[in-house]
Amino acid sequence: MRIVFxxxxxxxxxxxxxxxxxxxxxxxxxxxxxxxxxRRRILTPSPVAAAADALNLPVHRAVRLADDAREAVRETHPDLGVIVAYGGLVREPLLSTPRLGWINLHFSLLPRWRGAAPVQHAIIAGDSEVGADVFQLTPGLDEGDVYGEVRLPRPTESTAGELLTTLAAAGATLLTAVVHAIATGTAKPRPQQGEATYAPKLSIEDGRLDWGQPRDRVLSRILGVTPEPGAFATTGGARLKILAAGPAPIDAPRTRPGLVMAHGKQVIVGTGTGPIGLRRVQPAGKPAMDAGDWWRGTHLTELQLDTGGDSGPAPRKPEVTA
Known part of the structure; x- marks a missing residue:
């Protein structure tokens, strides 16, 4: 088929x-x-623009899918529009410009986690299963009928970035299968079923860790906000980025929330239900480093991190983006 991507x-x-x-x-x-x-703020093409250039495909750059984008699409006379993490809504009349409308590859099991950051919210919420859907784009936020789905058990220690890479590959295979089905007239879309939850874009504050939360929720938040917007804690007004963490050794002592100390060769920090192990950190004004190297450089026996605010369940209000 003739496609606009x-x-x-x-x-x-x-x-x-x-x-x-x-x-x-x-x-x-x-x-x-x-x-x-x-640091030098060099203008850089998006990854999709770079890939399109390498494939010798025509590229139209747009802050939002408005009149100029619609005209560019109309001039191509496409059969189908395909959108994957563009970063903006497709509205009428652009929505109806391709002969068969638009389909969207979305990295969640709809209607769970509609919105801009589905993978991050799925990890933060501790979902045991993740996936990707291809659905018919409609004016509503991620509300269209689903053409196909891939489901995967969530790797327990994968960051949002790592899991998104996995889903991007699986989703690409699903997408081509759906496009083939649409082209041959064999596609069978189904309405979404179940309770809708929402995944708005994360802010920097969503990365602030509340050490008073249960251990599993702290670890899930670290994984869910890595690499963006990034997990962090503060102490004495200085920010400590938590780049990687995991379960503490089984014999690690239980300490009060936010208390950092050494346990053998490990650096542990207390949470509401037991310690976790710090693996890689970045102190303010310094490069990323192994947590053990950082801790030895502090020459401390204990360090109290601020307990943080409420890192509660992932928000459910919709974010208007695609």
């Missing part, structure tokens, strides 16, 4: 490659504009 981050790149490899004609790629990256 909209996407921006690394997670969308496998889908773009899969559609091209399957023999579909990607007539246009829409992505977000180049963004300043790094």
């Amino acid at each position: 909209a996407g921006t981050p690394d997670a969308a790149v496998p889908s773009l490659h899969a559609l091209v490899d399957a023999g579909h004609e990607v007539a246009l790629v829409i992505t977000r504009p180049d963004a300043p990256l790094g």
Whole structure:
């Protein structure tokens, strides 16, 4: 089929490659504009733009899918629009511009975790199962009928970034199967069933750790906000980024929430139900380092981290983005 593809981050790149490899004609790629990256703030193309350039595909950059984007799409006369983590809503009249409308690859098991950050919220909430859906895009937020789904047990120590990489690959395979079914007239969409929950974009404060929470919830939050927006704690007004953590040794002593101490070769910190082990940290103004190296450099026997605010269940209010 003749396809318009909209996407921006690394997670969308496998889908773009899969559609091209399957023999579909990607007539246009829409992505977000180049963004300043790094300390020198150098304008850098999005991962999808870079992939499209390597594939010699035409690229249209747009902050949002408005009139100029619709005109670019209309001129390609596409059969189908495909969107994967573009970062903005498709509204009418663009929604109806492709002959068969738009489909969306979304990294959750809908209707659970509709919105911008489904993988992060699934991990924070401690979901045991994750997945990806391809659904028909409608004016509502991630509300359309589902064409296909892939389900996976959640790896217990995978960060949001690692899990998204896994789902991006599995989702690309699912997406090409759905596009083939639509092209051959064999697709059978089904309405979403179950309670809808929502996954708004995370803020920096969502990475603040509340050491008074149960151990499993603290670990889930660290995994869920890694690599972005990043987990952190504070002590004496200084920020300590927690880049990697895991279960403490089984014989580690139970300490009060937020208390850091050494246990053998491990660095542990107390939570509401027992300690966790710190593996990699980044103190304020310093590079990332092994937690043991950081701790030896402090020359302390104990350090009390601020207990933080309420790191409660993941929010459920909708975020208007696709």
